[in-house]
Amino acid sequence: MWCLPTGLRTRFGQVVVEGLFYAVALAVSADMTKILPYGHQTVDAADIAAVSAVLQSDFLTCGPVVDEFERRFSERVDAKYAVAVNSATAALHLAMRVAKIGPGDRVISSPNTFLASANCAAYVGAIPDFSDIDSVSYNLDAGSLKRNWQPDIKAVVATDYAGQSCDFPTIAEIARKRSAVVIEDASHAVGGAFDHEGKLWKIGGHPWADMTVFSFHPVKTMDEVLAQATGKRFGLLQTMLYAGAAPGAAAPGFNDIVQGNNGAYKAGPGWDACTGLGSPNGAALLHLLSGTTPTAGG
Numbered sequence: 276m277w278c279l280p281t282g283l284r285t286r287f288g289q290v291v292v293e294g295l296f297y298a299v300a301l302a303v304s305a306d307m308t309k310i311l312p313y314g315h316q317t318v319d320a321a322d323i324a325a326v327s328a329v330l331q332s333d334f335l336t337c338g339p340v341v342d343e344f345e346r347r348f349s350e351r352v353d354a355k356y357a358v359a360v361n362s363a364t365a366a367l368h369l370a371m372r373v374a375k376i377g378p379g380d381r382v383i384s385s386p387n388t389f390l391a392s393a394n395c396a397a398y399v400g401a402i403p404d405f406s407d408i409d410s411v412s413y414n415l416d417a418g419s420l421k422r423n424w425q426p427d428i429k430a431v432v433a434t435d436y437a438g439q440s441c442d443f444p445t446i447a448e449i450a451r452k453r454s455a456v457v458i459e460d461a462s463h464a465v466g467g468a469f470d471h472e473g474k475l476w477k478i479g480g481h482p483w484a485d486m487t488v489f490s491f492h493p494v495k496t497m498d499e500v501l502a503q504a505t506g507k508r509f510g511l512l513q514t515m516l517y518a519g520a521a522p523g524a525a526a527p528g529f530n531d532i533v534q535g536n537n538g539a540y541k542a543g544p545g546w547d548a549c550t551g552l553g554s555p556n557g558a559a560l561l562h563l564l565s566g567t568t569p570t571a572g573g
């Protein structure tokens with residue numbers, strides 16, 4: 276009987292085994308994708324009409340639809356103001372600029388978060404550092420933060436992991452006694468709230484974070500909130516809220532251009548900034564939030 280030489284036979288067998296392995300792996304991968312997709316959105320005719328209305332208007336960046344979105348969103352979360360930017364990463368970067376964090380400063384974040392929560396410190400030349408997480412909630416542990424505090428810490432970026440709020444009353448007490456800023460990374464927690472001493476505080480509207488960042492990425496909690504209300508999932512844009520403005524403070528103006536890695540940010544006095552947000556996105560999100568189709572542009 277004819278057969279391949281020993282060396283070729285070994286290589287041929289290896290190729291066959293590898294081929295079978297990859298075929299099985301691809302089949303499993305395709306099947307898993309059907310069962311557990313990373314994310315999925317629903318776009319209907321009304322969504323398309325909302326975007327189309329903006330595309331046919333005079334505004335494609337910062338216009339009346341963006342203004343309306345900011346107003347409605349701030350009302351929804353009990354914040355004084357909302358400022359729409361192009362990503363939660365940009366919002367964290369801008370939070371560093373607003374807090375005047377820079378070289379020589381240390382910024383504490385959670386080790387259980389997306390890279391942007393720490394990278395924002397590096398963007399401004401500061402030192403990103405970490406404090407341990409709580410073993411139950413996986414959020415930043417206030418006790419660990421206090422035990423490991425260092426004199427050069429100027430800001431704490433605490434992430435609400437999987438929608439669970441951090442212990443912000445305690446974190447704020449620790450940080451503010453030491454003149455550090457508290458920034459809440461609520462990318463997972465749009466629409467969330469927590470109880471403190473018998474009162475329910477909305478995330479974005481409580482007094483223990485100086486700034487709060489939200490994300491509307493397609494797989495974030497916001498879309499689950501919208502899905503419950505509207506039956507749709509449609510991730511569109513990111514927003515940053517400033518909940519700690521002084522009483523009577525003016526809404527952000529559009530002066531003092533600050534140049535950053537993500538483009539030109541227009542910053543208001545003592546505030547954060549607004550980037551050029553694509554208002555077709557804002558239009559579609561407003562449609563989801565209110566069930567109406569905007570007729571004005573950007």
